[in-house]
Amino acid sequence: MRALETTELTKEYRLGFWPKRRKLALDRLTLAVDQGEVFGLLGPNGAGKTTLLKLLLGLIFPTTGAARILGRPLGDVRVHARIGYLPENPSFYDHLTASEFLNYAGWLCGLDAAARRRRGRDLLEQVGLAESAAVALRRFSKGMVQRLGIAQALVNDPDVVFLDEPMSGLDPLGRREVRDLILDLRRQGKTVFFSTHILPDAETLCDRVAILNHGRLLGLGTVQEILGGSLESIELILHDPVPGVLQALAAFTTASVRTGDRVRLELAPDADVETVLAAALHAGARIISLNPVKASLEDYFLARIKDAVATAAGKGAGGGEAGRA
Amino acid sequence: MNRIAAIAVHTFKESVREKVLYNLVVFAILMIAAGLILGGVSVGINDIALVNLGLSAISVFGLVIAVFIGISLVWKEIERRTVYNILSKPVARAEFVLGKFLGLVLTLVVNTAIMTAGFYLVLWYEKGTLGAPDLAPLEAAYFILLQLTLIVAVALLFSTISSPVLSAVFTLSLYVIGNLLDDLRSLGAQSGRAALRGLLRALSLVLPDFGAFGDIAPAAHGQLIPGHRILTHSLYAALYATVLVSSTILIFERRELR
Numbered sequence: 001m002r003a004l005e006t007t008e009l010t011k012e013y014r015l016g017f018w019p020k021r022r023k024l025a026l027d028r029l030t031l032a033v034d035q036g037e038v039f040g041l042l043g044p045n046g047a048g049k050t051t052l053l054k055l056l057l058g059l060i061f062p063t064t065g066a067a068r069i070l071g072r073p074l075g076d077v078r079v080h081a082r083i084g085y086l087p088e089n090p091s092f093y094d095h096l097t098a099s100e101f102l103n104y105a106g107w108l109c110g111l112d113a114a115a116r117r118r119r120g121r122d123l124l125e126q127v128g129l130a131e132s133a134a135v136a137l138r139r140f141s142k143g144m145v146q147r148l149g150i151a152q153a154l155v156n157d158p159d160v161v162f163l164d165e166p167m168s169g170l171d172p173l174g175r176r177e178v179r180d181l182i183l184d185l186r187r188q189g190k191t192v193f194f195s196t197h198i199l200p201d202a203e204t205l206c207d208r209v210a211i212l213n214h215g216r217l218l219g220l221g222t223v224q225e226i227l228g229g230s231l232e233s234i235e236l237i238l239h240d241p242v243p244g245v246l247q248a249l250a251a252f253t254t255a256s257v258r259t260g261d262r263v264r265l266e267l268a269p270d271a272d273v274e275t276v277l278a279a280a281l282h283a284g285a286r287i288i289s290l291n292p293v294k295a296s297l298e299d300y301f302l303a304r305i306k307d308a309v310a311t312a313a314g315k316g317a318g319g320g321e322a323g324r325a
Numbered sequence: 326m327n328r329i330a331a332i333a334v335h336t337f338k339e340s341v342r343e344k345v346l347y348n349l350v351v352f353a354i355l356m357i358a359a360g361l362i363l364g365g366v367s368v369g370i371n372d373i374a375l376v377n378l379g380l381s382a383i384s385v386f387g388l389v390i391a392v393f394i395g396i397s398l399v400w401k402e403i404e405r406r407t408v409y410n411i412l413s414k415p416v417a418r419a420e421f422v423l424g425k426f427l428g429l430v431l432t433l434v435v436n437t438a439i440m441t442a443g444f445y446l447v448l449w450y451e452k453g454t455l456g457a458p459d460l461a462p463l464e465a466a467y468f469i470l471l472q473l474t475l476i477v478a479v480a481l482l483f484s485t486i487s488s489p490v491l492s493a494v495f496t497l498s499l500y501v502i503g504n505l506l507d508d509l510r511s512l513g514a515q516s517g518r519a520a521l522r523g524l525l526r527a528l529s530l531v532l533p534d535f536g537a538f539g540d541i542a543p544a545a546h547g548q549l550i551p552g553h554r555i556l557t558h559s560l561y562a563a564l565y566a567t568v569l570v571s572s573t574i575l576i577f578e579r580r581e582l583r
Contacts, residue, residue, distance in 0.1 A: 013583075057413050059582040077417050085413035091406045093335075095342035107331040108414040152410060 009065035040202035043212035084153035094138035336428020395480025396492035458547030465544035472538035478569035503535035
């Protein structure tokens with residue numbers, strides 16, 4: 001049984017009062033996530049990430065298409081006992097304290113009073129809010145609210161966790177802690193499905209990613225599959241080379257940058273590394289490192305978004321030509 | 326059931342923490358002042374005035390809470406997006422609506438019970454003793470509570486389909502009209518036009534009859550409410566509130582929570 005499956009899932013909003021405009025927020029999205037996977041949903045603002053998560057949680061309803069979570073169709077709230085959800089920019093009740101809120105969340109999940117107390121204490125410890133357990137939520141900073149949001153998503157020890165921008169509002173330490181938490185959830189065999197803008201996080205954490213733009217799926221697979229494993233270039237770093245060294249390597253070099261006493265040379269991806277190294281050593285170079293440079297997810301992401309924009313512009317222009325013809 | 330209880334208790338706690346029950350302080354001051362002022366008035370008249378004042382205050386304070394908390398019950402959860410935290414748990418939308426409704430009714434029960442107890446304390450202080458006719462204000466307070474339950478159900482329904490300001494206008498308008506249904510019926514009976522007579526009669530049957538729960542004046546004169554009337558009015562309020570809350574659930578189940 002898959003953790004999550006969507007089939008041609010489509011969401012169209014009708015905006016405005018009169019006349020109503022149609023906005024396609026999600027366009028025939030089909031994807032499947034296996035249990036135990038950490039799955040990243042990437043895309044710019046307005047790509048449809050939050051729409052997808054709200055559809056899966058039953059907060060909004062699909063226009064067409066279907067989805068199943070742990071084998072159950074959308075709208076079956078029984079499956080919510082096995083899932084957790086962190087909304088984007090979460091908001092809680094000002095009049096409650098952190099431990100009272102987790103107690104409430106646990107009560108809604110059917111935990112008994114003793115289990116709620118125990119779980120609340122453990123989770124506050126886990127997200128670094130143990131010392132703020134009795135503080136009213138109106139006094140919480142954005143980062144603290146985000147941590148509490150993660151805690152409430154885990155209150156029922158869910159099998160599948162949906163996190164909408166979990167790193168949002170967190171400082172570097174907080175981001176690191178959330179990364180560790182996601183890795184910990186994976187170790188426990190949980191499925192984590194999260195949306196993010198922070199591509200290096202997705203690259204580090206995700207088994208697979210999906211890239212969305214304007215509601216459409218632009219790419220789906222492991223990071224390696226998406227990037228194709230190809231080299232962008234080779235990086236050679238030298239310590240304070242004399243001019244003769246740089247001249248000897250000029251034929252192999254596509255770019256060079258000096259930073260302090262170091263020079264970074266960029267070589268073509270198909271450069272004969274042994275020949276380059278031999279030439280460098282022969283010229284008296286002191287080599288610090290030689291590294292393959294692979295395309296990053298960010299490069300891929302930006303390229304696909306640009307392609308999509310160019311395609312859309314092309315279609316628009318084509319349509320205009322056709323119209324004129 | 327457990328989840329409905331959780332939401333109801335949370336709603337009650339929210340009312341208490343947001344100082345809704347502070348109205349009890351104002352009520353207490355009003356009752357003490359009334360006791361002191363009416364103490365100098367002749368026996369009999371002062372008791373009638375005290376019952377009138379006490380029950381009217383219970384009704385007005387309850388009305389303000391029922392309308393102004395009721396109209397924001399669901400709206401506030403959606404506006405502040407706290408509803409996402411609730412509905413992502415194994416909570417059906419119907420349970421959410423029912424929990425919110427019962428939570429506010431619980432607030433009103435506690436509020437009315439404390440005010441009624443305070444009122445009886447002042448009455449006992451004034452009269453020196455309480456007899457069987459003094460049960461009449463208790464029955465009237467129960468009718469006020471039934472009326473407030475209906476008002477909460479109306480406010481809740483409007484709060485799922487419109488903004489708080491409009492909900493307040495609609496709820497208060499319906500409250501006023503619901504207190505004038507007898508006049509509506511007489512107007513219909515006197516009308517020469519059959520269509521108008523039919524329309525007014527239909528309206529008087531469909532709209533909530535808030536006026537049927539106004540028993541303050543008879544209670545001030547120590548007139549007890551007959552048992553069968555207590556039963557039929559309780560059933561009427563329960564049935565009407567069920568229809569209103571069910572309608573709210575039907576609307577809320579189709580509502581998109583963007």
